[in-house]
Amino acid sequence: MVFSIAYHFLRERSAAEEVAQDVFLQFHRRFDDFRPGPDREKHISHWLRKVASHRCIDYVRKQRTQPASGLAVSLEDAPPPSVAGEPADHFLNQRLESLIASLPEKPRMVLILRYQEDLMPEEIASLLDMPVRTVKSHLQRSLEMLREKIGRSMGNIR
Amino acid sequence: MMDDFEKQIQQALSRKDPSPFFEARVLAAAKRDARARRANWQMWWASAVAASLLIVTGSAWQYEKGVRERAAGEQAKARLELALKVTSVKLQKISQKVEHIQN
Numbered sequence: 001m002v003f004s005i006a007y008h009f010l011r012e013r014s015a016a017e018e019v020a021q022d023v024f025l026q027f028h029r030r031f032d033d034f035r036p037g038p039d040r041e042k043h044i045s046h047w048l049r050k051v052a053s054h055r056c057i058d059y060v061r062k063q064r065t066q067p068a069s070g071l072a073v074s075l076e077d078a079p080p081p082s083v084a085g086e087p088a089d090h091f092l093n094q095r096l097e098s099l100i101a102s103l104p105e106k107p108r109m110v111l112i113l114r115y116q117e118d119l120m121p122e123e124i125a126s127l128l129d130m131p132v133r134t135v136k137s138h139l140q141r142s143l144e145m146l147r148e149k150i151g152r153s154m155g156n157i158r
Numbered sequence: 159m160m161d162d163f164e165k166q167i168q169q170a171l172s173r174k175d176p177s178p179f180f181e182a183r184v185l186a187a188a189k190r191d192a193r194a195r196r197a198n199w200q201m202w203w204a205s206a207v208a209a210s211l212l213i214v215t216g217s218a219w220q221y222e223k224g225v226r227e228r229a230a231g232e233q234a235k236a237r238l239e240l241a242l243k244v245t246s247v248k249l250q251k252i253s254q255k256v257e258h259i260q261n
Contacts, residue, residue: 003176017176021184028188029195089169096170115164116171147163 001045001117002052008112009056011101019059023052049117050127057105092150099149100142106130107138114139 002023006016027048034044100111106128113124121135128135160168 001173003180004173007174007176008171013177017180017183020176020180021187024184025187025191028191089166092166093170096167100167100170111167112171115168116173118168143164143167146167150163 002048004116005049005052005109005112006056008097008100008116009053009109010059011097015059019052019055023048023055026051046123046127049113049119053109053113053127057109060105095150095153096146099146103142103145107142110135110138111142 003016003020006019006023007013010016010019027044034040034047037043100108103111109128110124113119113127114121119127121132121139125132125135
């Protein structure tokens with residue numbers, strides 16, 4: 001869960017592992033705060049997702065202030081990968097991943113939490129400390145943008 | 159209810175696993191972190207003990223200095239009183255002698 005959020009957000013395995021490691025270390029330090037109880041696992045999952053999301057956003061912002069960052073390259077502008085002979089789904093997935101990676105930080109994280117973690121807008125709002133209507137608006141706008149770009153590059157799949 | 163496009167996004171964002179050594183790396187980092195925090199804690203304790211000792215020693219020194227000064231003051235006062243007493247006795251005798259000669 002933690003690595004996967006970081007991986008889809010950062011699109012770089014080593015950076016995602018670095019962020020995930022930080023999150024787990026912080027969890028290790030605060031382990032005693034999670035008192036045993038019926039909601040303990042839920043509480044831990046919520047905490048891990050929250051910290052992972054914020055760490056990812058901070059990581060990208062920090063990278064942006066440092067020159068010569070690998071993450072500074074816009075993935076949106078990268079040419080679609082050459083996958084001659086592979087299934088169309090694989091090609092579509094790769095294109096989608098690239099387009100999602102090109103979204104601004106907050107909408108990107110909203111999309112990842114919605115479709116990877118299968119969370120509802122209310123839960124996402126609580127994780128990212130933003131109003132529910134902002135989450136919904138990010139989702140709607142991101143989906144529109146993705147549909148349009150995918151439609152343009154691969155034909156309408158609606 | 160998700161449409162086909164949203165399902166496609168869900169598929170593109172399917173869970174990914176970290177490298178096989180990730181878990182071992184995190185465990186090693188956690189051990190290092192615990193050691194470092196223990197060392198920091200010990201350093202904090204040592205500093206606290208040193209600071210306490212300094213305060214106690216300083217206070218004791220101040221107290222002893224006060225006692226010494228008070229004792230020295232008392233001694234000086236006693237000497238002065240003795241000196242005055244001696245002087246006044248001698249002065250009285252001289253004055254009596256002078257009166258006796260004059261008479």
